[in-house]
Amino acid sequence: MPGRALTLIAAGAAAVLVGLPLTLLLAVTVLHDRTDTPAATAGGPLRAAAVPAPYQDWIIVAGAGDDRCPPLSPALLAAQLAQESGFNPRAVSAVGAQGIAQFMPGTWPTWAVDADGNGTASPFDPADAITAQGRFMCALLADAADGIADGSLTGDPVRLALAAYNCGLSCVRAAGGLPAIGETRDYVTRIIAAVADYTAPTPPPASGGFGGRVVVAAQAWTGTPYVWGGGNEFGPTTGTDSTGVAGFDCSGLTLYAAYQASGGTIRLPHYTGDQYQQGTPVAGDDIHPGDLIFFDIDGPLSHVGIALGNGQMIHAPRTGKTVETVAWATDPYWTARYAGTRRITPSEP
Template identity: 85%
Template sequence: MPGRTLALAAVGGAAVLLGLPLALLLAVTVLDHTDTPAATTAGGRLRADTVPDAYRDWITAAGTGSDRCPQLSPALLAAQLAQESGFNPRAVSAVGAQGIAQFMPGTWPTWAVDADGNGTASPFDPADAITAQGRFMCALLADTAGGIAAGSLTGDPVSLALAAYNCGLGCVRAAGGGIPAIGETRDYVTRITAAVADYTAPTPPPVDGGFGERVVAAAQAWTDTPYVWGGGNEFGPTTGTGTTGTAGFDCSGLTLYAVYQASGGAIRLPHYTGDQYQQGVPVAAGDIHPGDLIFFDTDGPLSHVAIALGTGQMIHAPRTGKTVETVTWATDPYWTARYTGTRRITPSEP
């Protein structure tokens, strides 16, 4: 586990930065040497299967910087936590950094918050520490963006924030306003910027068509994702109801996700194939469009659902041992013998 060194803390020269957790500074680096720092965003939406379920909502909330600090993202914070503690809420480093976000005792009081309302604010409480992590990152990103705008710092705010978290804002300023020529600091920035992409949810390809095409694109973004019984929600793959620890989708989890994403969060289908069959409007077999939900009786009545792609194809999460895949169904005797019906889900507004 990375830990803050006394030597680097001394170089920093800013007491408020001495105890910063090393892993709080991950970001995707875009070397944009302009005076418009807000254009650089670190990562994006959280890829649900990359973090423990208990921390997902806290990371998402803490990383949604919006207008306060647009460079902040859930993916950034997740990568930081992984780098710092491996998501271990009881971690203690050799130099005394504490908890999942590895705050030093001297730094914690500045950013401490009782996020979960249990009456205490502790660096060993994941909700408190992750929320404090987001607050601290937001403040530091504001400092670096302001320095770039004023001409005292050079580079992009995310990379500079990474460097400042590692060796202190004074250290960055002493280096001429850029990333200091300190091996640990440069390695730190390089290592963690590369990791952010692993925690960022894939973005469906741009679609010029309508709602049905967006449903298809959202599902196709997760091609080759493992089938997991009970897996998947509106935000992406989950570990489901099994004990394997693998994140993925079952058939109705994939359709739930795709429809939710395509509708911009306006439609959340129930996570059960039979209930999904009660949604939308029925469609004749000769009028199936891309994005329609196709239902089959495989292991029982209404036991499987897929998304129509057109030309007799569908994308689905088939069964244990398989992954999300595209298959031709309309000329396959197995599927045509088990075909039950089609439903078209449409948002209330275009």
């Protein structure tokens, strides 16, 4: 929880080291990381089934971060929430940390946000707290990267950011790295070890270039439920499904596959009609694996799938179905509704 370990250190050490300035106190208790410590993985897309359904979308969005914090990920935030509160939005710690992300009352106002638009920004509101957690971690990761770059900090940015979330940024800065505070080190170790449990399966490498990678990314989610509005760049989401089930709709699957296959450089819009405006048109039957195939089902350009080759495609069909492969090119239902194919290609570096 933000600042908890620093609070405990101040209370416990003061009785023994009365009058010592904070920098000297931390100098006594700090043991820097070895320079050969492997970099901590920040995880990746969220394994939705590992977290309570009401929090999945908020974790995915908060974990996307921005250009200041590339190590941030939904899986990292989920592992951190599990350590902080066990996903309990009403949790209150012995030192007063509050909510699912365990913000201290003094820290919360800096990062408070009314993420769900209900008129109140509260650490006990999971949407607000998870969004604030993402903003806070993003800032801490940026601070850690800057400190490593200018030589004032040593260590790994993910470990340093997690430590700062627990004991405070001033604690890490004074230490010049990861402090030798038992609670903080245990906190960091547990979260890093748990990240893999909250990370979605990574598709194996695919042949066939970008198109092949699009195919593999989509096939990794075969059997995932169809959810209207479901899916984004990082995996399945609950979309507009009131049951809380995470999944993909047709365009959610394609935008996910394109983003993953391109290493995050291609962000397709979610609306199928808008996706049809991307890339370049494919003439005739020159359809390659990874191309996007469009159909007029419930209206013009209302459905999209991903070509697999040999007249097959993978798609998220409709409510009650799951992500599946079909032979569309020999099925009159699909051929009668075929509207065109687009080829999406990543920009050259």
